[in-house]
Amino acid sequence: MAFVSPNITAYAVEATEFPDLARRYKVTGVPKTIVNDDVEILGALPEDAFVEQALDKFSAGPRQ
Amino acid sequence: MALISPADQQKLQEVFADMTRPVRLLFFTQTIGCETCLQTRQILDELPPLSDKISIEEVNLILDADTAKAYGVDRAPAIAVTYQDASPASAGSSDAPSVWNDSRMRFLGAPAGYEFISLVQAVLLAGGRPSALAPESRNRIASVDRAVAIQVFTTPT
Numbered sequence: 001m002a003f004v005s006p007n008i009t010a011y012a013v014e015a016t017e018f019p020d021l022a023r024r025y026k027v028t029g030v031p032k033t034i035v036n037d038d039v040e041i042l043g044a045l046p047e048d049a050f051v052e053q054a055l056d057k058f059s060a061g062p063r064q
Numbered sequence: 065m066a067l068i069s070p071a072d073q074q075k076l077q078e079v080f081a082d083m084t085r086p087v088r089l090l091f092f093t094q095t096i097g098c099e100t101c102l103q104t105r106q107i108l109d110e111l112p113p114l115s116d117k118i119s120i121e122e123v124n125l126i127l128d129a130d131t132a133k134a135y136g137v138d139r140a141p142a143i144a145v146t147y148q149d150a151s152p153a154s155a156g157s158s159d160a161p162s163v164w165n166d167s168r169m170r171f172l173g174a175p176a177g178y179e180f181i182s183l184v185q186a187v188l189l190a191g192g193r194p195s196a197l198a199p200e201s202r203n204r205i206a207s208v209d210r211a212v213a214i215q216v217f218t219t220p221t
Contacts, residue, residue, distance in 0.1 A: 001214065002168035003189050004197065004205045008212045009136065012182055014173020015217040017100055018139065021172075027217045034215045051201045054214060059207040 001051070068110050076184065080115035083191030085150045087118050088164050092132055092142040094125040100174040104141035107175055117191060135166065143171040143183065147190040177220035 002010035015022040015030060025034050033041040035054050045053065068076070091108055093101045111118045123131050125140050135144045146164035167190040175183040189195065195202065 001197070001201075001205050004195055004202050005208050005212075006168075007208045007210060008205065008214060009168040009170065011170045011172055011213065011215045012179060013215050013217050014171075014179060015219050017173035021215075022217065025215070025217065030218050032217045034217070036211075036213055047198060047201055051197075051204050055204060055208055055212065058210055058212045059204070060209050 001054075066110060067107055073110075073114060076111075077114045079184070079188060080118065080191070082193065083115060083117045083188065085117070085190065085192045086148040087187050087191045088146045088148075089118070089120050089187070090123050090131070090135065090144040090146060091120055092123045092125050092135075092137045092140050092144070094140045098140045101141045103176065104143070104174045107180065108143070111187070118187060135170070137170065139172060141172075141174055143175065145169045145171075145183075145186045145190045150192060174220075179218060179220065 002008045013021055015027050029042065031044055033054065036058065039054060039057060041050065041053050089108055091105065108120050112120060125132050137144065145167040147167055148162060148164060169186045171179065171183055
């Protein structure tokens with residue numbers, strides 16, 4: 001996703017090495033995805049659902 | 065001692081052979097208080113021998129603070145995946161400064177276990193492999209009109 005859009009930066013965070021981040025985002029299970037400190041997605045989702053949930057708040061204009 | 069088995073080395077060599085663009089992994093490190101920096105360096109050092117398109121550049125979080133800031137990295141170990149455009153024209157002019165483009169793919173923590181697979185995928189993507197995303201997903205992603213940071217938390221398995 002980061003590679004497709006210049007507006008997106010993607011971080012793969014190893015939770016056990018950064019307990020402060022894991023605490024801040026209340027990571028109790030993995031994978032857990034945090035988007036702009038605002039959206040959280042638990043577990044793995046199908047691609048279309050993941051893209052929709054991750055980006056819904058961050059794009060303007062009418063959706064298809 | 066190699067961390068990657070000979071069989072896996074051979075497999076990686078084969079997939080890396082399809083790369084069309086040079087990829088450089090910026091390895092953000094710090095001397096003190098980084099338990100997994102050495103392990104990360106050891107893992108990364110195993111990649112360049114498998115492909116002449118892959119290189120590693122070490123960036124000290126303290127001494128190279130400007131670079132770290134430019135990539136938005138404030139902890140170690142971290143990896144930023146960068147790449148060069150494949151342009152045959154520039155191959156002849158060796159005096160041209162090499163520009164490394166930011167793929168905006170980052171890894172925080174040692175890329176061990178499953179994260180290593182993710183790192184390899186990121187290298188291949190930056191190295192020219194077409195995106196595996198569906199066209200609908202790509203359209204949706206292209207409509208993002210502000211800065212978005214996606215953090216995926218994982219654990220080593």
